[in-house]
Amino acid sequence: MATSTTAVPLEEAAPRRSEGQWAIVFRRFRRHRLAMFCVGLLAVLLLLSAAAPLIAPYERDEPNLTGRFLTPMGRDADDGLHILGTDHLGRDYATRLLYASRVSLGTAFTATLIASTIGILLGMLAGYFGGWVDTIISRFLEIVATFPTLLLLLILSSILVQNINAVPLPAGGASFLAFLFAVSEREARIIFAVILVLAFFGWTGTARLMRGMVLSVRENVYIESARALGASNARILFRHVFPNALPPMIVDFTLGVNGTLVAESALSFLGFGIQDPTPTWGNMLDYAQSYMFQYPWMPLIPAMPILIASIAINYIGDGLRDALDPRQRG
Amino acid sequence: MAGYLARRFMQMFLVALVAAICAYGMLYLVPGGPIDQLLAERQNAGPNRITEADIRRVRERFELDIYLPFRFTRWLIGWPAGPLPGGIGANWQIGCAVPGQVRLRYPDGRVEVREEGCEVPVTMADLEGRKVSRGIVFGDFGTSQVMLRGRPVADLIMTRLPYTLYLMGASILLSILIAVPIGVYSAVRQYSRFDYVMTTLAFIGASLPSFVFGIFAILLFSVLAKNAGLPYLPPGDAVGVRDYTIPLIGTVQAGSFLDRFLRFLMPCGVLTFINIAGWSRFVRGSMLEVLSLDYVRTARAKGVAERVVILKHALRNSLIPFVTLLAGILVALFSGALITETVFNWPGIGRLFIDALGRNDYNVVMALLIINVVLLLIGILITDILYTVVDPRIRLT
Numbered sequence: 001m002a003t004s005t006t007a008v009p010l011e012e013a014a015p016r017r018s019e020g021q022w023a024i025v026f027r028r029f030r031r032h033r034l035a036m037f038c039v040g041l042l043a044v045l046l047l048l049s050a051a052a053p054l055i056a057p058y059e060r061d062e063p064n065l066t067g068r069f070l071t072p073m074g075r076d077a078d079d080g081l082h083i084l085g086t087d088h089l090g091r092d093y094a095t096r097l098l099y100a101s102r103v104s105l106g107t108a109f110t111a112t113l114i115a116s117t118i119g120i121l122l123g124m125l126a127g128y129f130g131g132w133v134d135t136i137i138s139r140f141l142e143i144v145a146t147f148p149t150l151l152l153l154l155i156l157s158s159i160l161v162q163n164i165n166a167v168p169l170p171a172g173g174a175s176f177l178a179f180l181f182a183v184s185e186r187e188a189r190i191i192f193a194v195i196l197v198l199a200f201f202g203w204t205g206t207a208r209l210m211r212g213m214v215l216s217v218r219e220n221v222y223i224e225s226a227r228a229l230g231a232s233n234a235r236i237l238f239r240h241v242f243p244n245a246l247p248p249m250i251v252d253f254t255l256g257v258n259g260t261l262v263a264e265s266a267l268s269f270l271g272f273g274i275q276d277p278t279p280t281w282g283n284m285l286d287y288a289q290s291y292m293f294q295y296p297w298m299p300l301i302p303a304m305p306i307l308i309a310s311i312a313i314n315y316i317g318d319g320l321r322d323a324l325d326p327r328q329r330g
Numbered sequence: 331m332a333g334y335l336a337r338r339f340m341q342m343f344l345v346a347l348v349a350a351i352c353a354y355g356m357l358y359l360v361p362g363g364p365i366d367q368l369l370a371e372r373q374n375a376g377p378n379r380i381t382e383a384d385i386r387r388v389r390e391r392f393e394l395d396i397y398l399p400f401r402f403t404r405w406l407i408g409w410p411a412g413p414l415p416g417g418i419g420a421n422w423q424i425g426c427a428v429p430g431q432v433r434l435r436y437p438d439g440r441v442e443v444r445e446e447g448c449e450v451p452v453t454m455a456d457l458e459g460r461k462v463s464r465g466i467v468f469g470d471f472g473t474s475q476v477m478l479r480g481r482p483v484a485d486l487i488m489t490r491l492p493y494t495l496y497l498m499g500a501s502i503l504l505s506i507l508i509a510v511p512i513g514v515y516s517a518v519r520q521y522s523r524f525d526y527v528m529t530t531l532a533f534i535g536a537s538l539p540s541f542v543f544g545i546f547a548i549l550l551f552s553v554l555a556k557n558a559g560l561p562y563l564p565p566g567d568a569v570g571v572r573d574y575t576i577p578l579i580g581t582v583q584a585g586s587f588l589d590r591f592l593r594f595l596m597p598c599g600v601l602t603f604i605n606i607a608g609w610s611r612f613v614r615g616s617m618l619e620v621l622s623l624d625y626v627r628t629a630r631a632k633g634v635a636e637r638v639v640i641l642k643h644a645l646r647n648s649l650i651p652f653v654t655l656l657a658g659i660l661v662a663l664f665s666g667a668l669i670t671e672t673v674f675n676w677p678g679i680g681r682l683f684i685d686a687l688g689r690n691d692y693n694v695v696m697a698l699l700i701i702n703v704v705l706l707l708i709g710i711l712i713t714d715i716l717y718t719v720v721d722p723r724i725r726l727t
Binding site: 151310318 | 356554
């Protein structure tokens with residue numbers, strides 16, 4: 001793959017040792033200071049959320065009715081330090097925030113991964129085979145595009161969250177998700193329901209983009225020569241079409257993660273997403289809003305990670321877009 | 331053109347129908363619903379205990395005793411409202427008032443009661459005399475099931491619509507008035523300091539969720555300003571309940587114009603900011619494209635004043651893609667901003683949807699959803715037609 005898609009013009013590449021495509025991309029990306037900084041920020045967030053059960057100072061759901069609404073750095077009756085204070089039930093805010101990062105970021109990444117996979121596969125089929133396959137997929141896309149997404153998202157989510165036993169999730173899957181998000185299996189089912197809903201509405205943009213990319217990639221001479229050499233459709237699709245259509249998909253995935261993160265926190269904020277004992281940034285903000293008049297620092301604590309993650313992911317996407325654009329040199 | 335329109339309307343009708351079937355099916359196929367609260371009260375002992383007869387009556391009022399396909403057609407076109415002409419089908423069973431119960435006795439002595447079959451069926455003849463909506467296709471949205479039990483959904487919508495119309499109308503108008511100049515200026519002075527600042531602001535505005543903006547606005551302009559003794563803005567609702575005093579402004583009477591205006595400022599400001607973030611980028615991009623075209627260079631070469639080149643030659647053409655946003659605006663004008671209205675407790679349509687969904691008032695949810703889909707489809711159609719008006723090269727076929 002590296003040799004077939006090298007973006008460096010020959011006369012430029014000849015003097016130095018030829019550089020792989022991804023090395024070039026990485027070198028270009030590193031020059032985008034802000035994006036590199038954002039990668040660091042996001043890495044810290046991911047690391048913290050991965051280590052949540054290890055570094056969390058308290059039990060996640062342990063209420064303390066004598067120590068409610070403690071200010072950051074406040075101490076409760078047992079002289080326990082709460083770095084970010086406590087919430088309306090006296091639960092340690094820092095602990096819940098750590099677990100919430102795991103749930104929010106994990107949900108966003110998983111849902112986007114599912115949505116992108118579906119979108120890329122369908123887009124590839126539609127773009128590569130054309131004909132009736134394309135007609136069916138494109139018509140379906142058009143119909144889904146005219147749906148009021150947020151309304152249906154809310155309806156579907158409220159239905160699934162109310163009836164989590166209707167969510168098709170095998171026991172093994174539940175325990176895996178429970179492990180992934182550091183929650184109980186019951187909570188994992190709700191999270192899975194929300195992931196399904198988000199993925200269901202998230203794939204259309206990716207499919208449209210992938211279809212367009214494949215339509216242009218498949219006209220290339222190397223596809224023709226691969227076919228002349230007797231390569232099967234599957235081989236052409238996955239060895240030649242897919243890698244060459246991939247760069248915009250990476251940017252699309254990054255921005256998709258932000259979209260899903262925002263959508264999930266909006267759902268949870270409105271009360272139709274992941275429900276209370278499971279912390280997410282969105283539902284923590286929902287509760288904080290009710291108490292913000294007496295305790296104005298409360299909404300800041302869950303809002304900050306949303307801000308940081310959202311802006312960081314977008315800047316990374318921006319940096320990737322610049323780095324992956326073959327029209328730019330250097 | 332007539333053939334094109336006919337085909338488009340056919341397609342639109344089909345899409346709306348598919349959306350209606352999907353949403354209606356989703357809402358009613360799963361357990362839980364408008365009657366849930368009543369069932370929960372049934373557990374209570376005492377004289378107010380809800381009896382089986384009560385439940386049966388309520389099920390009848392909400393049409394829950396009619397099978398789903400017929401419930402759907404009654405909701406859609408108001409049919410069937412009784413036996414067919416000539417009394418045909420008077421005894422066809424189309425629902426079940428009291429489900430049958432089967433007692434299963436297991437060998438180990440356990441007894442399980444299962445719902446199976448039908449004890450008291452509902453026939454077409456039973457439908458005669460029942461209240462039925464004329465059908466959503468004919469503009470009757472039915473009655474509210476929970477929020478204003480028994481009142482027409484249309485009433486509920488009409489009480490909320492003015493709030494949404496003036497909030498969305500004002501913020502959209504303001505956004506256009508501000509976003510277009512910003513976009514044009516950013517394009518004309520590309521890579522200037524102004525452009526960079528606007529790019530960054532637009533970037534933040536587009537990537538952040540609107541409720542974070544809303545909460546920050548409340549925090550800044552209501553909570554912190556009030557705590558600091560500065561003039562502050564009331565944080566929520568469209569109309570106050572009691573009078574309040576604001577430093578420098580004085581006492582504000584609840585329900586006065588000033589009260590309404592102060593409460594309107596924050597949601598409008600947040601919506602405007604978010605819209606500007608997106609639209610100013612849009613105008614900038616399309617303006618940059620037009621400014622690099624040959625005819626703009628020609629105009630400049632002929633010595634046309636730069637002002638005229640930008641405002642008359644470039645701007646008018648660069649606003650053509652703006653037409654695509656109209657479809658979204660039409661929908662937004664009616665359906666409001668779900669999240670912003672919720673954050674500011676604004677009694678608009680978006681808020682109505684959230685409330686109705688939270689309280690399982692399915693008729694309201696369905697009405698709003700259908701209106702939304704239809705408006706969106708009409709918006710897309712208008713956009714396509716407008717395209718041919720602003721750009722004669724495009725033909726509808």
